[in-house]
Amino acid sequence: MDAVPLATRLxxxxxxxxxxxxxxxxxxxxxxxxxxxxxxxxxxxxRAKLTTYESGVDPxxxxxxxxxxxxxxxxxxxxxxxxDAVYLFPWALVLxxxxxGAASLxxxxxxxxxxxxGLVHAARRGLLRWL
Numbered sequence: 766m767d768a769v770p771l772a773t774r775l776x777x778x779x780x781x782x783x784x785x786x787x788x789x790x791x792x793x794x795x796x797x798x799x800x801x802x803x804x805x806x807x808x809x810x811x812r813a814k815l816t817t818y819e820s821g822v823d824p825x826x827x828x829x830x831x832x833x834x835x836x837x838x839x840x841x842x843x844x845x846x847x848x849d850a851v852y853l854f855p856w857a858l859v860l861x862x863x864x865x866g867a868a869s870l871x872x873x874x875x876x877x878x879x880x881x882x883g884l885v886h887a888a889r890r891g892l893l894r895w896l
Contacts, residue, residue, distance in 0.1 A: 838887075856873050
């Protein structure tokens with residue numbers, strides 16, 4: 766079966782109309798979610814629930830607390846691997862294409878190479894130890 770290009774199957778629509786439609790649908794979903802939350806969420810405010818807190822820490826004592834940097838490093842490594850997955854899944858679909866297969870293989874090899882350099886650097890610095 767011959768593949769028909771998407772442009773010949775769809776009527777001519779301005780890109781601005783498509784962007785506007787996506788924005789409107791996004792806003793409608795946001796409003797619907799906030800409305801559902803307002804209707805469904807339990808409402809039982811107490812004095813303890815209304816107190817101010819910052820990231821789950823009660824504002825007791827001094828106004829500044831030191832946080833260990835290792836949590837930032839773990840979050841950074843997670844983001845690196847999450848972005849890696851975001852790019853690998855679409856690449857797996859492009860690889861099937863005969864005219865993009867070889868070029869995309871080289872590009873993803875460079876991408877994975879850069880990620881491996883970062884992973885080796887993190888391992889050398891001892892950031893991947895569990896204890």
